[in-house]
Every structure is written in C-alpha cells, then in structure tokens.
Amino acid sequence: MIVAEPTFTKTRNIENYLDRIQLKSKGTIKNIESYLRRFDSYLQDTYNKPNEVILDEILSMKNNQDVVLFDILQDFVNYLSGKTNRLNANTISSGYVRHTVYAIKGYLRFYGFKITSDDLKDALTLPRIVEEEREPLTREQLHLILNNQTGLRRVLYLVMSSSGMRPSEVLQIRKCDLELEKYERILVKIPAKITKTKKPRITFISKEAEKELLPYLKKINGNSFIFNPSNKTMEQIRLSELQIFGRLREKIGLSEKYESGIFHVSLGDSLRSWFVTKCNRVDYGFGHALAGHDQYMKRYDRLTLEDKIELYLKAEKSLQVFEYLDDDKEKKIQELEQKYEITNKKLELVLNMIENSQKNKSQIVIGRKNNFDDL
Incomplete structure (x- = not known):
C-alpha cells in the first residue's frame, strides 16, 4: 500500500528555503540566493544534475554520507577560489568563499543534513582571509567628491559624512525622523526597522551639513523620504546611488582598487569610516556607537543625550569639510x-x-x- 505524502510537507528546494528565511533582511536573502544559485549551477555543470537530485542521492546512501558531501563541498570551494570575481580581481575573495559555504550550510540543514559550523571547520580547508590595509578617506578627496556633485545628492554625501549612517539607513530616513530645533544640532532618530542591527539609535548632523539640508526639508512633508523623493524601492534607490557614485568616482579619478578588487573609495564604507575615525578621536568607541556598531552601542547607551551632544560638538570640528580649521591654523588665527x-x-x-x-x-x-x- 502506497502512503501519500502529507500535504503539509514542503518540498526541499532553494525556493522553499528562501521562503523559510523571509524574515531576514532583503539584502541578506538576496546574497544567500546568489550563493545557492551559484552552488546549484556548479553542480549542474559538474555532474549534469540539479542540487536536489544530488542531495537526495547522498541522503539515500547508507554509508559515507558525510565523506561524499564534504568532498563535493571542498571541490566547490577549490573551484570558487580559482575563479575571477565580478570586480575582475585575480580571484574571488576569501571572505566571499566563506560566506558562500556558510550559506550552503543553512540550506543543507534545511534539506535534512545534520551539519554544524564546527563540522565545516573540521572537514573543509577554506582560504584564509588576507587582511588588506585600508586607506582612509582624506579631506581633499571628500572636497573633490562634494565639489563635483550638486543638489540633493551633494547634501546626501555631506549628511552621510557627518552622521555615520549607512546608505540603506540614510536613504530611508524621513523628515519626521529628524528633531530640528530642540537641540544644538539636528538629532536623527533612526528607526529599528531600517538599521542593520534592528535596534533603534540616534546620531547627529553637523551644522555644515544642516545649512545645505534645511532648504530641501522646507519643500517636503513630515512623512516624506528625504533622499528618495521618487519613492523607489530600497533596492532600486540603493543600486541607483551606487551606480551614480561609481560614475562620479571614475570621473574624478578615484577608481583605484585593492588587490581584492574592492575600491579604495566607496559610498558606504569610506564616508562611514571618515565619520567613525573623527568621532573616535574625541572618545574611542563614540564614532562606532553612533555609526551603529553593536558592541559599542551598549556602552554609550548609558550616557545622557546631553553628554552625547557634547561629545559630538567636540568631534564636529574635525568633521567639517569646507569649514575645517586645524589646530595650527586656529592657533594662528587666535x-x-x-x-x-x-x-x-x-x-x-x-x-x-x-x-x-x-x-x-x-x-x-x-x-x-x-x-x-x-x-
């Protein structure tokens, strides 16, 4: 007698796995899908079978399941490590390979394999991550970026460099998230739903950025996105801004890359690192906290808002782009x-x-x- 499969049982495949993890951020889901599709393409090219057929065959084996599975995974790791990445660097980065393997681990557990992170560490040889010494964004480079941009986008870059917000955060900030008049500087209340850590936090906008921001704020209502006037989807506006910044970077001659293929100057990392570095000189960890690095946020949560404003005002001096005076110049002026x-x-x-x-x-x-x- 044939027993019908229960109607509530989900078929094990990539689509259903992505549906299962739908509560993760859209960006995370998109990356995981990319990793899994690449793994599936590799299996089809190598064995002429989709991942479901191969994984079912391994699960049906009475012996050596782990051996066969890890042999396939190691072959895939070796394959990735010899490929050229999308940025035309010599090889795909070690970090990408590791992210891919751990994404596959989640899918394999969903599929029915009892596999842990420790198993991966013990059974696979993964490429070591080579630490690259990153070059900080200079004030001269920031001058160059801002002087070659106009309108609302110039304001966007100024706000990012003085607040430490991620692109995904600042592009979703609404006018109603700003406290404009209550404090010495504009206070930004970043909602938990748009932060990477899913925890709310505050940051500030410098007086220099405020001067250029206020005229635009007067034209929009409280619920409007400040830097997404066309109300595009988050993915659309993020990709659009990355492409525009990429063209600007090419135009002004800041297209140098590290060996890994990553650009020296990027929209997110460079402006945030600028902010974090300047604020940390006032009180180490303060910049990390305002920029949303979780391990530092708890420490600064204990400070009063007045204390945070005081620290920010001290840091603001070095955050200035066009109105900056170094200590020597200020001393001479005095x-x-x-x-x-x-x-x-x-x-x-x-x-x-x-x-x-x-x-x-x-x-x-x-x-x-x-x-x-x-x-």
Missing part, C-alpha cells in the same frame, strides 16, 4: 586676533592722547586770546 585686539587698544590709546593733546592746545589758545583781550 594669535592674530589677540594682536589685532592689542593693536586696536594701542591705536585707541594713541587717538585718545592726540584728542587730549588737541584739547589742551585749544585751551592754551583760548587762554592766550583772553589774556590779549584783557590788555
């Missing part, structure tokens, strides 16, 4: 102001002496005239 003040006082003293001298001369002349009249 010295000149002091000299100017001293000179003014000396000049005022001389003028008073001249004025008094003239008064005395006038009194002498009048006295002589009176004496002459008496004669």
Whole structure:
C-alpha cells in the first residue's frame, strides 16, 4: 500500500528555503540566493544534475554520507577560489568563499543534513582571509567628491559624512525622523526597522551639513523620504546611488582598487569610516556607537543625550569639510586676533592722547586770546 505524502510537507528546494528565511533582511536573502544559485549551477555543470537530485542521492546512501558531501563541498570551494570575481580581481575573495559555504550550510540543514559550523571547520580547508590595509578617506578627496556633485545628492554625501549612517539607513530616513530645533544640532532618530542591527539609535548632523539640508526639508512633508523623493524601492534607490557614485568616482579619478578588487573609495564604507575615525578621536568607541556598531552601542547607551551632544560638538570640528580649521591654523588665527585686539587698544590709546593733546592746545589758545583781550 502506497502512503501519500502529507500535504503539509514542503518540498526541499532553494525556493522553499528562501521562503523559510523571509524574515531576514532583503539584502541578506538576496546574497544567500546568489550563493545557492551559484552552488546549484556548479553542480549542474559538474555532474549534469540539479542540487536536489544530488542531495537526495547522498541522503539515500547508507554509508559515507558525510565523506561524499564534504568532498563535493571542498571541490566547490577549490573551484570558487580559482575563479575571477565580478570586480575582475585575480580571484574571488576569501571572505566571499566563506560566506558562500556558510550559506550552503543553512540550506543543507534545511534539506535534512545534520551539519554544524564546527563540522565545516573540521572537514573543509577554506582560504584564509588576507587582511588588506585600508586607506582612509582624506579631506581633499571628500572636497573633490562634494565639489563635483550638486543638489540633493551633494547634501546626501555631506549628511552621510557627518552622521555615520549607512546608505540603506540614510536613504530611508524621513523628515519626521529628524528633531530640528530642540537641540544644538539636528538629532536623527533612526528607526529599528531600517538599521542593520534592528535596534533603534540616534546620531547627529553637523551644522555644515544642516545649512545645505534645511532648504530641501522646507519643500517636503513630515512623512516624506528625504533622499528618495521618487519613492523607489530600497533596492532600486540603493543600486541607483551606487551606480551614480561609481560614475562620479571614475570621473574624478578615484577608481583605484585593492588587490581584492574592492575600491579604495566607496559610498558606504569610506564616508562611514571618515565619520567613525573623527568621532573616535574625541572618545574611542563614540564614532562606532553612533555609526551603529553593536558592541559599542551598549556602552554609550548609558550616557545622557546631553553628554552625547557634547561629545559630538567636540568631534564636529574635525568633521567639517569646507569649514575645517586645524589646530595650527586656529592657533594662528587666535594669535592674530589677540594682536589685532592689542593693536586696536594701542591705536585707541594713541587717538585718545592726540584728542587730549588737541584739547589742551585749544585751551592754551583760548587762554592766550583772553589774556590779549584783557590788555
């Protein structure tokens, strides 16, 4: 007698796995799908069978399931490590290979394999991640970026460099998320649903960025996206901004890449790193906290809002792009102001002496005239 398969049983395939993890962020799901599709294409090219057929065959084996599975995974790792990546670097990065393997692990567990992260570490030889020394964004480069951009997009870059928000966050910020007048600087309340950590946080916008932002805010209502006036989907606006920044980067000659193929200057990492570095000089970890790095946020949650504003105001001096004065220049200006003040006082003293001298001369002349009249 044939027993019908229960109607509530889901078929094990990539589509149903993606449906199962739908509560993850859209970006994460998209990456996982990309990893799994690549794995499936590799299996079809290598064995002329889709992943479901191969995985079913392995599960049906009475012995050596793990051996066969890890042999296939290791072959796939070796295959990836010898491929050229989408940025035309020599090889796909070690980080990409590791992300792919751990994404496949989740799918394999869904499929019915009892596999853990420790199993992967023990059974597979993964490429080591080579640490590249990243070059920080310079003030001159930021000048170049902003001077070659106009309108709302120029304001976007200024706001990002002074607030530490991710592209995915700043592009979803609405006017109602800003506290415009209550504090010394614009306070940004970033909703949990748009942050990477899914935790709400605050940050600030510099006075320099505020000057260019306010005219645009006056034109929109409270519920409007500030930097997404066309109300595109998050994926559409994110890709659009990345492409526009890529063309700008090419135009102004900032297209240099690391060996891994990653650009030295990028829309997200470079502007956020600029912000974090400047704020951390005031109090180490403060920049990380405002930028949304989870391990630092707890420490700064204990500070009052007034304390955070005070720290930000100290950091703001070095966050300035066009209005920046380094310590040496500021010291020289103060010295000149002091000299100017001293000179003014000396000049005022001389003028008073001249004025008094003239008064005395006038009194002498009048006295002589009176004496002459008496004669």
